[in-house]
Amino acid sequence: MTHLPIAGRREVRLATVGLIRGDRRAMAAVLALYCSATLAGLAGPWLVGRIIDQVQHGADVSTVDVLAGAAVVAVIAQILLTRAARYAGYRFGERALALLRERFMDRALDLPIATVERAGTGDLMTRASVDVAALGTSARDAAPEIFISVVQVVFILGAVVVIDPVLGLCSLVATPALWMVARWYLRRAREAYLAEGAATTRLSEELAATAEGARTIEVLRMRPARVGSGDRSIGTAFAARVRTLALRSVLFPVAEAAHAFPVAVALVVGAVLMSHGRLSLGSLVAAALYLTRLGGPVDWILQWMETLQSGAASLARLEGIGRIPTTVPQQRAEPDGDRIDVSGVTYAYHEGHDVLHDVSLSVRPGERLAIVGPSGAGKSTLGRLLAGIDTPGRGSVTVGGVPVGQLPPDELRRRIALVTQEHHVFLGTLRDNLALAAAEAGDERMGQALAAVGADWAADLPDGLDTMLGAGGMTLDASRAQQLALARLVLADPHTLILDEATSMLDPTAARDTERSLAAVLEGRTVIAIAHRLHTAHDADRVAVMEHGRVTELGAHDELVAASGTYASLWRSWHGG
Numbered sequence: 370m371t372h373l374p375i376a377g378r379r380e381v382r383l384a385t386v387g388l389i390r391g392d393r394r395a396m397a398a399v400l401a402l403y404c405s406a407t408l409a410g411l412a413g414p415w416l417v418g419r420i421i422d423q424v425q426h427g428a429d430v431s432t433v434d435v436l437a438g439a440a441v442v443a444v445i446a447q448i449l450l451t452r453a454a455r456y457a458g459y460r461f462g463e464r465a466l467a468l469l470r471e472r473f474m475d476r477a478l479d480l481p482i483a484t485v486e487r488a489g490t491g492d493l494m495t496r497a498s499v500d501v502a503a504l505g506t507s508a509r510d511a512a513p514e515i516f517i518s519v520v521q522v523v524f525i526l527g528a529v530v531v532i533d534p535v536l537g538l539c540s541l542v543a544t545p546a547l548w549m550v551a552r553w554y555l556r557r558a559r560e561a562y563l564a565e566g567a568a569t570t571r572l573s574e575e576l577a578a579t580a581e582g583a584r585t586i587e588v589l590r591m592r593p594a595r596v597g598s599g600d601r602s603i604g605t606a607f608a609a610r611v612r613t614l615a616l617r618s619v620l621f622p623v624a625e626a627a628h629a630f631p632v633a634v635a636l637v638v639g640a641v642l643m644s645h646g647r648l649s650l651g652s653l654v655a656a657a658l659y660l661t662r663l664g665g666p667v668d669w670i671l672q673w674m675e676t677l678q679s680g681a682a683s684l685a686r687l688e689g690i691g692r693i694p695t696t697v698p699q700q701r702a703e704p705d706g707d708r709i710d711v712s713g714v715t716y717a718y719h720e721g722h723d724v725l726h727d728v729s730l731s732v733r734p735g736e737r738l739a740i741v742g743p744s745g746a747g748k749s750t751l752g753r754l755l756a757g758i759d760t761p762g763r764g765s766v767t768v769g770g771v772p773v774g775q776l777p778p779d780e781l782r783r784r785i786a787l788v789t790q791e792h793h794v795f796l797g798t799l800r801d802n803l804a805l806a807a808a809e810a811g812d813e814r815m816g817q818a819l820a821a822v823g824a825d826w827a828a829d830l831p832d833g834l835d836t837m838l839g840a841g842g843m844t845l846d847a848s849r850a851q852q853l854a855l856a857r858l859v860l861a862d863p864h865t866l867i868l869d870e871a872t873s874m875l876d877p878t879a880a881r882d883t884e885r886s887l888a889a890v891l892e893g894r895t896v897i898a899i900a901h902r903l904h905t906a907h908d909a910d911r912v913a914v915m916e917h918g919r920v921t922e923l924g925a926h927d928e929l930v931a932a933s934g935t936y937a938s939l940w941r942s943w944h945g946g
């Protein structure tokens with residue numbers, strides 16, 4: 370299985386910058402609001418310093434009152450501005466997330482089906498669910514919180530430098546130690562917490578399984594084995610927890626010390642500066658108050674950094690989808706007519722193992738061609754090539770002279786449709802389900818399409834086209850679901866249909882109903898039917914027999930029967946003759 374690609378650091382950086390650039394005004398507003406809120410927050414300690422200085426110089430009560438009043442106003446302004454900044458920040462995050470999600474969906478829907486099939490849908494599903502959720506937490510919480518904290522740290526340091534540059538330098542004394550321990554921690558934390566999560570999950574699964582299977586365990590005398598494996602799981606979980614505890618027991622004390630140390634150094638240095646008359650007591654108190662405030666945002670940064678890292682990993686996985694070349698072709702060519710030509714086609718799922726060898730066929734507009742042959746002969750593979758899902762290794766599959774792979778997917782679907790046993794009912798209204806095939810179709814056309822395939826039940830629905838289908842709504846049985854799929858085909862109106870065992874999975878009654886609906890859809894179109902039951906072949910204009918990846922016989926039913934080849938013997942054995 371080939372994995373879907375993952376974007377590199379540079380692409381992730383570019384994507385992030387692109388998101389910020391795309392919403393530049395909002396970003397500027399967020400930045401301005403956070404800066405204002407932080408500035409308002411800085412007023413408090415500064416005013417306290419001024420009050421101390423004023424009191425020292427024998428100021429009267431009214432001066433102190435004014436300064437205290439200003440401090441109150443600053444606190445209120447800080448609260449209001451922070452609220453506005455958070456609101457704007459979260460909205461920015463949500464918009465960025467929505468954009469990424471939509472871009473991911475667009476890219477995912479543009480992916481060549483063959484690529485998705487080869488990578489397995491699980492990978493794509495995980496990216497669409499787990500990674501989008503992880504990115505959501507990053508965009509919604511981690512990024513804004515880190516952003517606020519960085520703004521606060523910068524402003525607090527700036528304020529201390531303004532009070533006195535020497536004190537500013539003191540506030541950086543612990544930075545190298547903090548930087549080193551943070552790097553050390555972040556390098557190990559992700560893996561350690563993932564291991565802890567996995568060990569905890571394993572332990573609870575183990576205990577639950579033991580409890581549920583208690584009787585069986587007793588009967589089969591498996592107790593020692595279960596106790597042993599339970600002990601091992603507990604041991605693993607314990608070791609994983611000790612590991613994360615060890616990481617925290619290094620990070621937190623260093624971080625605590627890193628917060629306290631600059632305050633202590635600043636007080637000592639400040640006292641010296643004061644004794645030289647370079648600094649007032651009020652300024653020293655203000656600087657010390659600022660430095661004690663550094664701890665909060667620094668802790669916050671450390672705490673959210675990990676989430677941001679995992680968000681970046683998710684972004685790399687979401688952006689990775691963009692690395693896959695889509696099916697959208699470089700040049701647009703207009704097919705000349707509806708004729709389908711397969712010429713000299715070779716195809717291999719795995720290099721060196723061709724499953725189609727030099728297949729050539731022409732299907733004229735309106736013809737009915739049945740493809741028959743033993744299992745594994747390559748019929749479905751040929752069907753996929755005709756529908757443009759896979760591209761031939763050598764040779765070409767063209768419609769009206771244009772290779773099917775060169776037609777944009779939308780255009781190709783309007784010409785050629787592959788009908789398989791899958792007839793998915795999408796969650797939504799009946800109208801939504803039909804609009805997938807023709808978004809522009811009105812209610813009348815939809816009604817006609819449903820009537821054409823004999824879906825009379827649709828006319829009796831109380832909510833009509835607005836009836837909700839799928840989970841929580843009305844469930845359709847297999848034959849109705851297939852009628853819905855066929856009505857979609859009528860709306861899409863392709864000139865060619867490739868039927869791959871379209872009715873073989875249904876029960877016989879459903880198959881009969883469906884066959885009638887199918888007959889209505891086939892009317893007037895070119896039909897290439899991968900036939901499992903030979904009466905389909907009997908009714909076709911021509912029959913192609915495939916064996917070992919080659920077309921070995923091609924002609925009308927009667928001709929092939931008369932030729933006494935493979936088809937004739939298949940027909941005889943099927944007919945019991």
Ligand SMILES: Nc1ncnc2c1ncn2[C@@H]1O[C@H](COP(=O)(O)OP(=O)(O)OP(=O)(O)O)[C@@H](O)[C@H]1O
Pocket residue numbers: 718719724742743744745746747748749750751
């Ligand atoms: N996704 C795949 N990956 C690898 N090999 C495949 C894949 N699909 C089919 N094959 C192989 O290609 C060959 C042709 O398979 P294909 O399904 O086209 O035959 P078929 O004639 O349609 O058979 P059936 O009637 O059983 O569906 C078989 O050998 C099959 O094992």
